[in-house]
Amino acid sequence: MSEELQPHSPLKAFEDIDNEVAAAKRAYPVDHFRLLVVLEKSLRMRRAALPDSHPEVMTAMRDLCLECNTAVQTWMRAPQAPVAPPDSLYRSFTDVLERAEDLSETLGTLRERSLTYNTVGLYCRACGKLRTALKYFEKALALDYPDQDARTRLNLSATQSRLGKHLEAMLYASEAAIKLYETITRDLHAKQAYENKDNGVKTGGRSIPSSIIELPVHGSSVAGNDDASGTAEGQAEGSSTSFEDGPPASSSSSDFRERVVLLCTAYQHMAVEYEYTGNASAATNCYEQGLRLIAEHLEEDSTDPHSLAAIMRKGMESVQRGLDARRAGTRGSINEDDKERSLRKVYAARSSSAVSRNI
Template structure:
């Protein structure tokens, strides 16, 4: 395997890559058996193998060769056991595959794992791409409010990345001395290398700018889903202006944005002079009957106790009013009954006193009085 370690992977033909992958797998197996899991050469080969498998998996996905794609990516996922720094890239690619196959929940799980790993890194360049993919998956799951939050994060991080790189380039230009247009023979190699690095940086910058255009486009789509047509049109216009600066004229996304703006303009002409109302980008509160219980639970216990006390007082007042009304309606009856009860109590007191004094001379009179009271009984 020593001769294959020095091969330039970028110069390998498409037919030779599969053969090289097989050689790498055999070499990794042999070195693991002979030297164990701490072998540095084996770790380096695993890193090369994982990158190749991810690359071939994406190529197969673009060619719609889905069986070969998942075969490459599953092997890459196994290789990440020894190369944990490539887990994020592999999980992203697996999410793209499962999203393409319509298994959006599985894709969401892989993206959440990739996001959890990337958030723990001190320096990260994959977060904007992860948030962009999360937006697309959540949008397919009809979770548009979550999707728009992720696309905002993607745009902010992409803009930050591009802004920092522009500042760094400006500082490098100021630090570099003024050179002649035609370099000398001694500096020709350095000049060629600098031109190559500049081309690579320009290509990378253009790729990141195109991803930013895609993020703008997705933001406009999510605003459409949330019925924010006016804001959506403004975002699409910004995306089109940006694409005109960084994308070639024949680019597919640029044409798609032009068609979207044409559609908005035609719809506005049909509406006439109708005034467009702006809506804030805040979570909407839907006042539904099913949500009243949740709103009531959110009240503090002190307020709930106060409310219950007020309700109880209202019930008591209503009951007292009802009793008062009923008492007035039978006022004469209650007056007679009260007088009867009072006379009975008075007679009972006299009997008790006489018994205590042992004076029984008045007993016949008391019996006559009791009989008279009993004759006035209403019930």
């Protein structure tokens, strides 16, 4: 037997614990309490044998931090809160979140810090602590980590909406849409240049589907501002949809699908906020754009009432009923031009504030 595989060697111990971690991850459904225990054991063993700066230790810390975030987000989406087993190191959501925060700060990496801030924000929002949630989302956004930027803005949008700040919510959703639009367009350009296909609208000698190019008429004038610069799964919450963060996609195709889902969610955020501000035509346009993207790029069960497409269709039908009522003689009191001007004023105020902070 080689030295590496001797029963009591560190490498053999690492191999055994790695197999235990892999088995816990393969379980269906995943027992997150069990997985956390095994990952803690893996980190403890590596720290006992190696310095904290060793890549093996850093990887074990990242894996545990990611699982802390994944576990909390999974538990928040569950119909019933899980009960920790008697031997668990964690007794509550806050225990797991505190561990994630400690690990992310020790690692000091943008990815883990941004992910953890978003997860803590989501938990605070679920507990009704909206202003605390807002602070965590703002901390995540301030890190300027591109892979989380759109998700963070959508979380900010949903939280501002619940606070009744619908113009601010609209701006965050618009900024997320622009970011996602730019990334998806770049992905499609690269993919179609590689495949040498011509299946959409000509743009600079390349082609992309028309629904990707189009942004809502009213929303694009605001979201397209140069200052709007800076990612999980989720369902509709309250009046807005928010996609909670989770582990990053493992392949380019799943990356693309995830971005399209997020862009559709951004359209739904914008539609909801346009409804709040009385701009029914712009809301309808947003719903139409989102549904077109879903039809072209996502495979959803059309019979599932909880699918994103079903939620968006329901929203669009509600807006259409309101428009029909207005055409029948019940006119609304909201002037769309006034609301558009108000939206621009809020954006200008935020832009000047950002400039003053950078001086």
